[in-house]
Amino acid sequence: MTSDVHAEFRKIVRQVATERIAPHAAAVDEEERFPAEAWEAIVEADLAGLAHPEHLGGSGADLLSQVIAVEEIARACMTTSHVLLVNWAGTCTILSEGTTELQELVVPQVASGQAGAGWCLTEPTAGSDVAGLTTTATKVDGGWSLTGQKRFISNAPWGDWYAVLARTGESSHGVFVVHRDDPGVSFGPHERKMGLRGSPTADITLDGCVVPDVRVVGDPTQGYGYIMAELNGSRALIAAQALGVAQGALDAAVAYTTERTQFGQSLSRFQMIRGMVADMAVRVASARALLHEAVGLIESGHPDARAKASMAKLLCSDNAMSVTTDAVQLFGGYGYIRDYPVERMMRDAKITQIYEGTNQIQRLLIAKAVYAGVGA
Ligand SMILES: Cc1cc2nc3c(=O)[nH]c(=O)nc-3n(C[C@H](O)[C@H](O)[C@H](O)COP(=O)(O)OP(=O)(O)OC[C@H]3O[C@@H](n4cnc5c(N)ncnc54)[C@H](O)[C@@H]3O)c2cc1C
Incomplete structure (x- = not known):
């Protein structure tokens, strides 16, 4: 059952979506372009950081509020809802398992809408069978070296930060936070999709990309x-x-x-x-x-x-x-x-x-x- 507070919140998001997101949805789809006007509206309405805690610049909303916001935005433009929820997916393991230093490095930028994020599980030969992934992370001095290819990554290459799941041993994996500009990171072309056409989707290739220790999420065997x-x-x-x-x-x-x-x-x-x-x-x-x-x-x-x-x-x-x-x-x-x-x-x-x-x-x-x- 939703409370009065949730009902009121739904009204507010619906107004933003109706007035500032829906009018651009057809053009975003037709031109296969990032929903820039809608994103500006989301940032101005303080919705970008809904899933992030207040001490990191978000609004600390509960999951029901996040679900309501995504529903109302998708009702107007599904592409825009995807950009938003993938930002949250890209930061969720950092929030649950990352050090304070890592959280402070990444989350406030994403919560304010100034930076984008994504998460990278899928690979060319590992889709439904995520555990079959072959991207490797090898310990080097001061960090981890990542090599592999991630497929169909939402928010890429628009996003700044990517939570990458990589193999650290025969049966262990870690989550590593890669920045778009890190040496050894490159992006494939924008995928031409059936729908969700304004949502950026691309491969990410990691070629000996060294991620410093501070950007390892929690225990690198538990990712x-x-x-x-x-x-x-x-x-x-x-x-x-x-x-x-x-x-x-x-x-x-x-x-x-x-x-x-x-x-x-x-x-x-x-x-x-x-x-x-x-x-x-x-x-x-x-x-x-x-x-x-x-x-x-x-x-x-x-x-x-x-x-x-x-x-x-x-x-x-x-x-x-x-x-x-x-x-x-x-x-x-x-x-x-x-x-x-x-x-x-x-x-x-x-x-x-x-x-x-x-x-x-x-x-x-x-x-x-x-x-x-x-x-x-
Ligand atoms: C637009 C878009 C955005 C995406 N965004 C992201 C992202 O941000 N990050 C990310 O990591 N991934 C992302 N993905 C990848 C997505 O999660 C995978 O495509 C999906 O999990 C399926 O994997 P696959 O494409 O390799 O299909 P496959 O796993 O090869 O599956 C092919 C078919 O076989 C079926 N199948 C597979 N195994 C079984 C089984 N055991 N029993 C019965 N049926 C089975 C599947 O259901 C499917 O119908 C995105 C994909 C798209 C298209």
Whole structure:
């Protein structure tokens, strides 16, 4: 259940998103460019540091507030929501495991919106199987030397700081904070994507990049565990992103079917249309309810949080795909034309079923928890 404070916060973010983010969403997609106007609005509204503690320049908001902000921003422009939540993902292990010195080096810049961040798990041959990564970190005098290639890195090369998961032994991994300008760091070209087209995505190649000891996150043998511990929160934020794009498509479809007339009456009077809209509304409401339940479990550290976060990510993203596809259908031929927002929303929604663990991987995790519950 959201409190009055959360409801008021939602209103504030919706206003920023409606007035300053939505008007640029189509151009950002069409031109495949960074959402500069939207980012300025986020920084001015003090939303960049929502996930960061106050003593490091953030606002120390709870996870539910972060989820609400991401939903409302994604409702207007999913690309912009991605830039924001990836900044938080890039700094989350630094917050949970980094030294004070490392936190003070990186977090205030990101919380103020002056710097961007990303996290680097995926590699050309290690996607769903993250543990199969081959990037290595080798101890050298005063730091660690990183060599390997990271694939599909969101916020690259726009971001300044990247949390890189690298192998430090046969079965140990560390998280190392790489700066964009470090010697030995280079970026691949911007990926040309189906959707989320304004969100920077590129490979990062590390070629003997030396990261000083101060930029090692916690214990350099425990990095895999640090990343896994953050996935509940990051999956909740991806679920929120999916929910936001679904809500945006539903709202657009309701407005369109109310205005458009065929056979002498508003589309909204036809029973088949009403049935579709009802199903879409149920998909959005049920996705939000499960997401908020998952957020409650994550915030209280409940043992079921892991499975519930997977369920929320799965339901929100599958429902987003279904709702945005139905929205295109309700717009008829206009839904297929790029002058209207729903075709962008449908293209954007697809990635939410793929990243942060594909939905097949979420199903594996959920089934594992279900069987564990009966001792199997
Ligand atoms: C736009 C975009 C942004 C991204 N941002 C980031 C980022 O910022 N940082 C980062 O580290 N990564 C990022 N990724 C990578 C993303 O998380 C991976 O693409 C995703 O985890 C899937 O890995 P893969 O692409 O290698 O697919 P694969 O793992 O090769 O999977 C291919 C197919 O096989 C299925 N599959 C795999 N294993 C199993 C199994 N055991 N059982 C059943 N089915 C299985 C998958 O579900 C999928 O359908 C991004 C990707 C994209 C496209």
